[in-house]
Each structure stands twice: as structure tokens, then as C-alpha cells.
Amino acid sequence: MRYTDGPSVACDLYVEAAPPRVWELVTDIHLPARLSPELQRVEWMDGADSPKLGASFVGYNRHEQIGEWRTVCRVVELEEQRRFGWIVLDVDGRFAGPDGDHSEPAATWCFEIEPETTGTRLRQTARIGPGRSGISLFIDMVPESEEDLVAFRLGQLRTNMDAGLQNIKRLAEGDR
Template identity: 60%
Template sequence: MLSAEGPRVGCDGHMEAGPSRVWGLVTDIGLPARLSPELRRVPWLDGAKGPAIGARFAGYNHHRLVGDRRTVSHVVELEDQRVFGWVVVDPDGRYGDSAPDPAKPLVAWRFELEPEGADSILRQAVRIGPGRSGISLAIDRTPERGEAIVAFRLAELRTNIEATLLGIKALAEEAR
């Protein structure tokens, strides 16, 4: 069920703003904390000042079923004004992996930006796994509900992505 390919969900939105304006919002890692129902706070780690391959940031999250948790993200894709991607690991071993490994993330997130005339198309997507996560714990407890658990989480993630894209759209377009 949670194979290396992993379940995924994504959405896209048309922004009546140029790619440079949208890109500035996409790469502001603190912005999703203002827009997402789960993410609360996001500081850069190790003295990083902005996105760069290998840069890390912490995510402080709250979920009504899982409670508070901390993650660490590693920037793994960065193509100026095109792609910003990161993988999320569990630094505290909360889900059973004692050594966080970016090659086996809880999830992988990605923004992809495409110019469309003077406007932009922004895509955001997430892939679950292959590392263990809260979904893994839920499936361990009730394996017969595995597909329903994954579907429920994907629906939550879609809602979070839609909220983030709508927030970015509003901010990008208000600056026109």
C-alpha cells in the first residue's frame, strides 16, 4: 500500500501574476504556516537563510488526530522560478524509524511553476512514503482499513493544498 511510488495528490491553480511574484511566495517557507490547517511554524535550520539544495527547515505541525509533531525537511529540488521540492523526515523517531533518512521520507512535497503569458500556473503535490508516518501507525492498528486510511489522508492533504494555493493566489494577485 505505501510503496516506494507512494500515494500522491496534487492540485494546480491559475495565478494572475508573473512567475517571479509567485516564486517569491512559493519559496517563503513560513507562508504555508499562515495558510495550512496543520502547519503552525517553519524555521530554517543550520543557519540557512533561504532555499538551496540541501538546506533544512523544521516544521511544527498540529493534527486533530495525531496531536503536535515536529518534522525536518530537506530541500531536494530547486530550479529558479520553476521547481521547489523537499522531503520530510521524522527526527524524533515518532513513527518507528530511529534514524531519519531523506531517501525514505514520510512525504515529499513539490511546487512546480509554469509561465502562462503574463500569468502563472502553480502546481503543488505531495507523495506519501516510503518512510513510516502517522498513516503507518494507523494501518498497523487496523490493517483492514488501510485503503480507507490512505484515502482519508489524501483528502486531508488535498484540502491543505487547495488552501495553500488559494492563499498564494490571493497574495500574488493583490500585488498586481
Template identity: 50%
Template sequence: MRLADAPGAQEEIRIDAPAAVVWKLVTDIGLPARLSTELQSTAWLDGATGAEPGARFEGFNRHPYAGEWRTVSHVVGLVPERLFSWAVTDPDGRYGGGEADPAHPIATWKFELEPDGPEGAATLLRQSVRMGPAPSGISVAIARMPDREEELVAMRLEEFKAGMRATLEGVKRLAEEGA
């Protein structure tokens, strides 16, 4: 798979808690930083205090090969207790993709919630990511080693999947403890 194909990954988990409980966790932008090895911290921008259409938040990331960088994410999809998605941009131009534009993100992330079980007592939670179309850290690696593009993309997708599994398992644990 090549980066130009806009590759993606998805993980899902069943949580024994209603969507309302899970929703509060997945829209807490600070939670993934507590569960992730890459995302270090997040903060709402422009006076936003929670997930709402058009709200922005910054994230600070660290990776053993890519170093440290900042992103700004834009909430691009929001359906209470069903969908929370955000487009990640490169506000500092680190990857040379031009002006940070949520219509041209370095990645798009999404949580989807689906009521499950009798009377929605449980929730099927999916997290997914789609890479590109704007350049990102993987673009830099591919430029250095173009003959290894498919391998590099596959490795990055596996890193994303491992991070999503950790996040989903953390959400499950917290939701089930609080439900």
C-alpha cells in the first residue's frame, strides 16, 4: 500500500456500558494522551472547552524515530453518542504541506459508537484513522527511503493500530468501571 492510496486502519471493541458513558470518554481529548505512548498532551484552542463542530485542539507528540512535533486538530464530525472525528493539520509547516487546512489534513481520526445489546446497555466502539492527503512524518521517511514505501506505510499503520487498541482498551476499562 502506498501513501497516495490514503491508507487507513481501524480497531473496535465491545464495551459493557451505554453509549452516553462511552461518549464522555471519547470526547475527552486528554484521555488518549494518558493511554498513548506517542500523543503526549492536548489542549482545546480558541476558548473551546469541549467537542463541538469547528472546535480546534492542539496535540504534542513524541516518536522514537520522528522526534517531537505539534499538531492542530479540527473537529469535522460530531453526532452526539455516535460520531466524533477530527482532521489533523501541521500548523508549523514541519512537513512542507503548506497552510494548515482541515480540508487537506495529514490524517483524519474518528470514533464511532453503536449501541449494542438489550436496550443499548453496551456499546460497540470503533476507532479509525486515514492517512493524508497532506504530507506528514511518514512522508519524510518515504522521501528518504522511497524503495521502502510500502513497508514504511505498513509499519506506521501497525503503530496506529497498537495505539488504537491501547486507547480502546483504556476506554473500555474506564467505562465499565464507571457504568
């Protein structure tokens, strides 16, 4: 699997809580910073204070192998109590290649919620690329290992997403 193919990972679980409660948690952009080993903090931009189509927020990230960086995320999908999706842009060009291009999304993330029995099915997806991201730096250094590097990164994302979803479940179900 190559980076330019836009590989993705998806995780889902059942939450014994009503969709409005799960929606409240997944659209709280500050919550992932409390749950993620990589995302450190976020803040809305341009006076926004809640998810709206086209609204942007800044994410401050840290990874032990590549250091710290900033991204700007723009909400590209918003269907009330159903879908919340955003693209991640490398606005500082931290991971831009030799041509300096950093206009394409480095990743696309989405939460989907669906009523199920007495609770909610919660699904999170992440697609890396087509724009460059931190993994691109490693692919540049060892291009013959691209497939292994991509698989490793997807594994990291899956582990972090699973943990994040479990925490959302714990928070949502804690109100019962």
C-alpha cells in the first residue's frame, strides 16, 4: 500500500448512550487533545466556537520521532448528529516536499454516529494523504520501505483511535 493511494483506517464500537450525547462528545474539538498522545491542544479560528461547515481550527501536535508541528483543520462534513469530518492541512509547510507544495490535505478524519438498539454505533475513519505529512519524511529517507512505513503509521493511528473511542464510550456511558 502506497501513501499516494490514500490509505485509510477505520474503527467502530457500540456506545450505550443516545446519539445526542455521543454527538456532543465527538464534536468537542478539545476532547481529542485530552485523549491523544499526539494532538496536544486545539483552538477554533476566526471567531468560530463550534463545528460549522467551513469552520477551521488549529491543532498543535507532538510526536516523539518528528517533534512538534501545527496544522489547520477545516470542517468539510457536518450532518447534525450523523457525520463530522475535517481535512488536515500542513499550513506551515513543515512536511512539504522539494517542490514546496503543501496545498493538499495531509489527512481526512471523520466521525459517524448511527442510532443502534438503545445506543449508538460510533465509527471513526482517518485517511492519510494525498498531501504530505510526517510519514512523508520517513518515506523520503527510505523509499523502498514505503509500504512498511505506511502500514506502521496506520497501525499507530488504529491504536490511538481505538483508545480514543473507548474513552468517548466511557465518558458517554458515565452519564447513565
